[in-house]
Amino acid sequence: MSSLKKKLMIRVITKRMAAGETFEEVIADYPKLTEAEIEELKAVIE
Helix, strand or coil, X not given: CXXXXXXXXXXXXXXXXXXXXXXHHHHHCCCCCCHHHXXXXXXXXX
C-alpha cells in the first residue's frame, strides 16, 4: 500500500471510529483491501 493511501485510510478509519463505528465495520466497506493491508492498518490504529 502506498504511503498516501495508507495515510488516507488511517484518517478515514479514525474519524469513523470516533463517530462510533468499530474497525471491522469500517473495513467492511473496503472489500478491495487485502488481508495484509488490513493488518497493516489495524497495527497502526489499535
